[in-house]
Amino acid sequence: MNDMSSEGYTTADGRKIGGTLMEMKNITLRFGGVKAITDISFDIKEGEIRAIIGPNGAGKSSMLNVISGFYIPQEGEVWYQGAKRPQMKPYEVARQGIARTFQNIALFDGMSVLDNVMTGRLNHMTTGLFAQGLWKGKAEAEEVENREKAEKIIDFLEIQAIRKTPVSRLPYGLKKRVELARALAAEPSLLLLDEPMAGMNVEEKEDMSRFILDVNDEFGTTIALIEHDMGVVMDLSDRVVVMDYGKKIGDGTPDEVRNNQAVIDAYLGVSHD
Amino acid sequence: MSDNLIFGAEVFLNGLMAGVLYALVALGFVLIYKASGIFNYAQGVMALFAAATLVGIMKGQVPFSHLINAIFGTEVHYFGWHLPAILGILFTAAVMVALAWLVQKFVFRHLVGQEPIILFMATIGLAYFLEGVSDLMWGSEIKKLDVGLPQGASFWLEENTQWMGFGNENFYGFFIDKLDMFATVIAAILVLSLVIFSQYSKQGRAMRAVADDHQAALSVGINLNFIWVMVWSLAGFVALVAGIMWGTKSGVQFSLSLIALKALPVLMLGGFTSIPGAIVGGLIIGVGEKLFEFAIGPMVGGATENWFAYVLALIFLVFRPQGLFGEKIIERV
Numbered sequence: 001m002n003d004m005s006s007e008g009y010t011t012a013d014g015r016k017i018g019g020t021l022m023e024m025k026n027i028t029l030r031f032g033g034v035k036a037i038t039d040i041s042f043d044i045k046e047g048e049i050r051a052i053i054g055p056n057g058a059g060k061s062s063m064l065n066v067i068s069g070f071y072i073p074q075e076g077e078v079w080y081q082g083a084k085r086p087q088m089k090p091y092e093v094a095r096q097g098i099a100r101t102f103q104n105i106a107l108f109d110g111m112s113v114l115d116n117v118m119t120g121r122l123n124h125m126t127t128g129l130f131a132q133g134l135w136k137g138k139a140e141a142e143e144v145e146n147r148e149k150a151e152k153i154i155d156f157l158e159i160q161a162i163r164k165t166p167v168s169r170l171p172y173g174l175k176k177r178v179e180l181a182r183a184l185a186a187e188p189s190l191l192l193l194d195e196p197m198a199g200m201n202v203e204e205k206e207d208m209s210r211f212i213l214d215v216n217d218e219f220g221t222t223i224a225l226i227e228h229d230m231g232v233v234m235d236l237s238d239r240v241v242v243m244d245y246g247k248k249i250g251d252g253t254p255d256e257v258r259n260n261q262a263v264i265d266a267y268l269g270v271s272h273d
Numbered sequence: 274m275s276d277n278l279i280f281g282a283e284v285f286l287n288g289l290m291a292g293v294l295y296a297l298v299a300l301g302f303v304l305i306y307k308a309s310g311i312f313n314y315a316q317g318v319m320a321l322f323a324a325a326t327l328v329g330i331m332k333g334q335v336p337f338s339h340l341i342n343a344i345f346g347t348e349v350h351y352f353g354w355h356l357p358a359i360l361g362i363l364f365t366a367a368v369m370v371a372l373a374w375l376v377q378k379f380v381f382r383h384l385v386g387q388e389p390i391i392l393f394m395a396t397i398g399l400a401y402f403l404e405g406v407s408d409l410m411w412g413s414e415i416k417k418l419d420v421g422l423p424q425g426a427s428f429w430l431e432e433n434t435q436w437m438g439f440g441n442e443n444f445y446g447f448f449i450d451k452l453d454m455f456a457t458v459i460a461a462i463l464v465l466s467l468v469i470f471s472q473y474s475k476q477g478r479a480m481r482a483v484a485d486d487h488q489a490a491l492s493v494g495i496n497l498n499f500i501w502v503m504v505w506s507l508a509g510f511v512a513l514v515a516g517i518m519w520g521t522k523s524g525v526q527f528s529l530s531l532i533a534l535k536a537l538p539v540l541m542l543g544g545f546t547s548i549p550g551a552i553v554g555g556l557i558i559g560v561g562e563k564l565f566e567f568a569i570g571p572m573v574g575g576a577t578e579n580w581f582a583y584v585l586a587l588i589f590l591v592f593r594p595q596g597l598f599g600e601k602i603i604e605r606v
Binding site: 068070089090091092094095099100101102106107108109110111115118119120122123125143182183186 | 473475478479481482484485486488489490491492493494495496497
């Protein structure tokens with residue numbers, strides 16, 4: 001349990017960051033003979049925005065998939081909320097309060113924006129199959145309550161105007177925002193964002209950055225995000241892990257990382273030998 | 274009113290009733306297709322299996338008795354009880370849930386992410402396997418199923434519609450089987466509850482989510498296996514209802530599984546993904562084939578009921594491949 005008690009810190013802009021929420025210990029992930037991740041350790045503290053960056057193919061997405069349970073690492077341990085996490089299915093990880101978005105947007109295309117966001121509330125619905133089927137008392141009250149929470153998030157992310165629109169009709173940038181809304185609707189303890197700004201224009205990137213900061217500020221949500229655009233990440237995050245070729249080459253505040261020679265080499269392209 | 278017009282009206286009504294039975298079978302297809310993208314060829318056999326199981330349980334037949342007797346040289350056939358229909362139906366429903374679980378655990382769980390054609394082949398295998406199991410468990414003879422459903426012509430309806438003949442003395446009122454009317458009511462209730470379930474319940478919402486995107490469904494905490502078992506159970510239950518109706522009408526026998534083929538044109542019309550579509554499609558096919566037989570049949574030598582549905586489906590495939598209510602197929606370039 002001493003992982004929980006590990007010290008928090010205060011950020012440059014005066015936000016108080018809590019103890020360790022998640023800790024990855026010596027994670028190694030292989031696909032057949034290929035090592036996607038080699039012996040990586042880092043932690044995520046409560047209330048911070050933690051970024052994982054690196055050039056393409058560095059293993060960032062693999063790392064996110066390990067955290068969210070989509071990949072099972074061959075070696076290493078995942079500690080979450082002070083306890084070692086046993087091997088879990090992705091849906092079980094989600095039920096533990098870890099929500100995520102996907103690099104190649106995974107929305108429910110057949111549903112409206114509101115319905116998509118409501119699926120994020122599924123784990124907060126407790127009434128059983130039959131009570132729900134009969135649509136009575138508790139089930140109804142619960143539906144109303146969940147609906148209100150979903151609407152609040154829709155307001156927060158400024159997508160009220162499209163709440164009834166089928167998501168398949170939305171442009172790319174808005175889809176990304178709906179995906180964020182669905183993840184937020186789960187009221188996660190840890191929010192994982194897989195390249196939230198990939199494929200966006202400058203204006204959309206600025207919007208998304210603002211939303212990420214607002215979410216962290218307003219709900220106190222711990223956020224771990226992956227991005228290969230260095231500029232955006234440095235402005236956004238409190239601490240940064242840098243990966244290259246499946247290995248961790250840097251870890252620290254944006255300023256520390258920016259001045260790290262290994263990181264500069266990885267990004268500017270020094271030959272690996 | 275002329276004889277022909279009145280007879281035509283009666284054919285229309287009976288067509289509607291037959292359509293309801295087609296729709297019941299099609300409904301089972303739609304459920305599984307919507308949630309897992311599997312076209313379940315075994316749906317008809319599931320109806321047969323459900324009906325045979327119901328008969329067996331009600332009669333107190335020992336399952337696999339032929340096999341047991343052949344191996345151990347015993348002579349067991351019956352437990353010696355007769356269960357009331359309602360208990361029999363409950364037990365059979367439980368058997369269908371167990372079947373759903375087994376099918377998911379031993380077949381489709383291992384085929385996640387495979388091509389649709391492979392999943393389809395698996396259901397063909399499942400159909401023949403289940404047919405064999407059904408014969409082995411309950412014997413292959415034609416069984417009589419009687420769960421106490423009303424049967425025979427409704428005299429009440431005949432008496433109360435006689436005035437519609439408007440003085441035509443050949444008309445004694447409409448002739449409609451009570452079983453058909455009962456089936457219509459049951460189908461309506463079933464469809465209504467399925468629509469409410471899938472639109473408004475937690476599990477229904479999860480079901481639609483799974484149908485749409487597996488990864489995204491996992492990421493919001495949906496247990497895919499649970500949803501699939503649930504869907505197969507629902508389809509099993511629908512198969513049970515269809516099995517009861519068809520079994521009561523024409524006996525529990527192998528040909529029951531062939532009604533699944535009639536459900537295919539129903540699906541072409543209604544769209545593979547629409548629950549109301551399955552119903553409307555069923556009605557159109559039912560009415561269409563009866564009226565066609567009545568109006569055109571005599572000119573071409575009859576037996577049009579055998580092919581009418583398929584030709585209609587073919588026309589739909591050419592001009593409206595997504596069916597009447599199916600989700601529109603939009604290709605973005």
